[in-house]
Amino acid sequence: MTRNLTGKCFCGAVHYEVADEFAYAANCHCSNCRRTTGSAFKPFAGIERGKFRLTAGDDRLLIFGDKSGHDAHCGRCGSLLYSLVRDGAYVHVAMGTLVDDPSIRPTAHIFVGSKAKWFTIADDLPQYDGHVPG
Numbered sequence: 001m002t003r004n005l006t007g008k009c010f011c012g013a014v015h016y017e018v019a020d021e022f023a024y025a026a027n028c029h030c031s032n033c034r035r036t037t038g039s040a041f042k043p044f045a046g047i048e049r050g051k052f053r054l055t056a057g058d059d060r061l062l063i064f065g066d067k068s069g070h071d072a073h074c075g076r077c078g079s080l081l082y083s084l085v086r087d088g089a090y091v092h093v094a095m096g097t098l099v100d101d102p103s104i105r106p107t108a109h110i111f112v113g114s115k116a117k118w119f120t121i122a123d124d125l126p127q128y129d130g131h132v133p134g
């Protein structure tokens with residue numbers, strides 16, 4: 001049996017369920033992730049789209065982007081919940097919206113080339129200027 005994780009936005013209007021089978025996870029320091037979250041970086045975990053589903057509030061979503069790639073926010077409180085990426089094949093869950101603890105942990109810092117100068121990375125995870133190479 002697959003273990004399922006739940007997640008939700010700040011106000012609770014949007015809930016989701018995702019299999020605890022993330023393929024990868026990282027902390028992204030790119031300027032887009034910094035702006036969409038208002039944070040120094042965005043911890044996200046990637047999974048095949050079919051293993052993620054909304055369980056409440058799918059009519060409350062604010063979608064920024066198009067059918068093949070977008071950010072999905074709660075239309076009421078604005079939380080960034082997930083991004084649809086890789087031509088719609090994968091979902092990048094914003095890990096800060098998870099309620100349950102996933103098995104995976106972020107394994108790298110990516111897009112450190114555009115990191116905020118005011119933030120210092122204080123762990124030993126590998127750092128890459130862009131995507132993880134290979």
Ligand SMILES: [Zn+2]
Pocket residue numbers: 009010011012013014074075076077078079
């Ligand atoms: Zn909300």
Ligand SMILES: [Zn+2]
Pocket residue numbers: 028029030031032033034042111
């Ligand atoms: Zn990013």
